[in-house]
Amino acid sequence: MSGSSATTPGREATSAPGLLRLRGIRRSYGEKLVLDGVDLDVDAHEVVALVGASGSGKSTLLRTINLLETIDDGVILLDGEDVSDPRVNADRVRARIGVVFQHYNLFPHLSVLDNVTLAARLVHRMPRATAEAKALELLDSVGLAEFAKAFPDRLSGGQQQRVAIVRAIATGPELLLLDEVTSALDPELVGEVLALVRSLAERGTTIVMATHEMAFAREVADRVVFLDAGRIIEDAPAREFFAAPREARTREFLARFLRA
Amino acid sequence: MVAESTKAGASRGPTDLGASGASNEPAWRPSDLELSRRTFRRKQTRRSVLISAVSTIVFAALLLWAVAGSPGWAKVRESFFDPEVALASLPRILEGLWLNIQVLMVAAIGVVIVALLLASMRTLRGPVYFPLRALAAGYTDLFRGMPLIIVLYLVGYGIPGLDFFPRVPVAVWGTIALILTYSAYVSEVFRAGIEAVHPSQRLAARSLGLGHGQTMRRVVLPQALRKVTPALMNDFVAMQKDVGLISVLGAMDAVRAAQIETAHYFNFTPYVVAGLLFVLLAWPMIRLTDWLSARMRVREQGGSIV
Ligand SMILES: Nc1ncnc2c1ncn2[C@@H]1O[C@H](COP(=O)(O)OP(=O)(O)OP(=O)(O)O)[C@@H](O)[C@H]1O
Numbered sequence A: 001m002s003g004s005s006a007t008t009p010g011r012e013a014t015s016a017p018g019l020l021r022l023r024g025i026r027r028s029y030g031e032k033l034v035l036d037g038v039d040l041d042v043d044a045h046e047v048v049a050l051v052g053a054s055g056s057g058k059s060t061l062l063r064t065i066n067l068l069e070t071i072d073d074g075v076i077l078l079d080g081e082d083v084s085d086p087r088v089n090a091d092r093v094r095a096r097i098g099v100v101f102q103h104y105n106l107f108p109h110l111s112v113l114d115n116v117t118l119a120a121r122l123v124h125r126m127p128r129a130t131a132e133a134k135a136l137e138l139l140d141s142v143g144l145a146e147f148a149k150a151f152p153d154r155l156s157g158g159q160q161q162r163v164a165i166v167r168a169i170a171t172g173p174e175l176l177l178l179d180e181v182t183s184a185l186d187p188e189l190v191g192e193v194l195a196l197v198r199s200l201a202e203r204g205t206t207i208v209m210a211t212h213e214m215a216f217a218r219e220v221a222d223r224v225v226f227l228d229a230g231r232i233i234e235d236a237p238a239r240e241f242f243a244a245p246r247e248a249r250t251r252e253f254l255a256r257f258l259r260a
Numbered sequence B: 001m002v003a004e005s006t007k008a009g010a011s012r013g014p015t016d017l018g019a020s021g022a023s024n025e026p027a028w029r030p031s032d033l034e035l036s037r038r039t040f041r042r043k044q045t046r047r048s049v050l051i052s053a054v055s056t057i058v059f060a061a062l063l064l065w066a067v068a069g070s071p072g073w074a075k076v077r078e079s080f081f082d083p084e085v086a087l088a089s090l091p092r093i094l095e096g097l098w099l100n101i102q103v104l105m106v107a108a109i110g111v112v113i114v115a116l117l118l119a120s121m122r123t124l125r126g127p128v129y130f131p132l133r134a135l136a137a138g139y140t141d142l143f144r145g146m147p148l149i150i151v152l153y154l155v156g157y158g159i160p161g162l163d164f165f166p167r168v169p170v171a172v173w174g175t176i177a178l179i180l181t182y183s184a185y186v187s188e189v190f191r192a193g194i195e196a197v198h199p200s201q202r203l204a205a206r207s208l209g210l211g212h213g214q215t216m217r218r219v220v221l222p223q224a225l226r227k228v229t230p231a232l233m234n235d236f237v238a239m240q241k242d243v244g245l246i247s248v249l250g251a252m253d254a255v256r257a258a259q260i261e262t263a264h265y266f267n268f269t270p271y272v273v274a275g276l277l278f279v280l281l282a283w284p285m286i287r288l289t290d291w292l293s294a295r296m297r298v299r300e301q302g303g304s305i306v
């Protein structure tokens, strides 16, 4: 339970029982510093919206949490365990975290059902029948059961993203990461995907989502984190963040967004 | 005035554009415009079929006239197209062809296995795997560059010379030489297919917790194989005729049989027979390859014309 290494930086700020704790995350691509010392706490059942201009590092941060990206410095604690330790089995950690990207999520050569059950069968060693029963139940709950046998190219973009979300939660991850899951969709398809995210939030799923949908962030997120040039400039309860942003940069960003 | 014209337009409906506005019409009937378009297309099709038929006949007649009219035709016909010799040599050649087919099947399986291994080796990342990557790269460079016939000689005469494996039939050495050469080509085809799979697919698989091997086997390779199937089949067709080269090692295949029959009858017809048999053997695969790539093209274009 409790992390054993006393030498890791940032251990002093560990009073809250956070599910996810990031301390001093740094990452650069060549010369370019993309994440410049990010600290972030996410409690269980919390929904955190990650906002910021394009290129501010939102996607990189999400990939970092999921260990799809190496870091140059910092600590990632998942449920108290230092998962940024190179000795940790990254596949095992990733299996505990669900991720949905902007697009190209589904495997085109597998049916919807196989997409949803793949990880359960291969990673969690669940028997096929059990995995499929569970997947069908989930698909049914989001109104996609009729597409179980279909291949992804037969589905609309919104349906595909919903299947991707179902796939990400199918193995019961502790944390769900969503990276602009609606930004590749036509406006009329955005609603159905957001509705699914909303219902997951209501059921108590822990979510960190990068998004450009400010109205949605305000409605669903408990907290909003504003990222600018790889730094967290503001981290506040959603209501406060939009009603009374403290930082000038945040106000600028919001003004630009609300005008657009 | 304005109201009137709107009403008139609405009551007439946009029939001349073929779009049915009223949803409770009993059934859709093509508009007159569409019907006239179809008549025009049918006429066009008939015309082009007629033109191609006429031009084919004229071309064939010209060719026949040129060949049959040439001064040496009678002699060539006698020594290359003698029906009696063809019939007499057929059983031996067929027997030889059976060996070609056996070699082909074993080699094809061997090629797929070795090529998959090579391609997977070359996609490994990380410094630990440098020797494997380098080995695979060296192998493909070597055997893509070396003419098959030289590989055949080196393997077929060189390895038996070591005397490690006495009494191995020459066809086995031929098969190994074919596998060496073709696996180098085919591994490049696989690699191209693997690289054509969008990187996000790998990312999506890894983010689900699948390991490198699982991602490769369950996500990347199935998609890669689909993409390169026509190219693979093309290589198979090429190999289908290259199996004839094992005759240089003295294997009793169709080419060798034809050679012997040719010497026996003082007539080249057996070579023509063997050649035609190889074409016949390859033909279904060639057609299948064409059909498959055409179908994949259609699927990728999603039904659009250009
Ligand atoms: N693989 C990479 N190689 C080099 N630079 C990269 C790479 N990935 C991201 N970057 C750079 O890192 C910065 C942050 O990228 P990131 O994708 O995290 O931004 P983002 O906040 O998600 O933006 P968006 O809102 O457009 O998705 C960008 O300047 C980008 O150019």
Ligand SMILES: [Mg+2]
Binding pocket: A058, A059, A060, A179, A180, A210
């Ligand atoms: Mg992004």
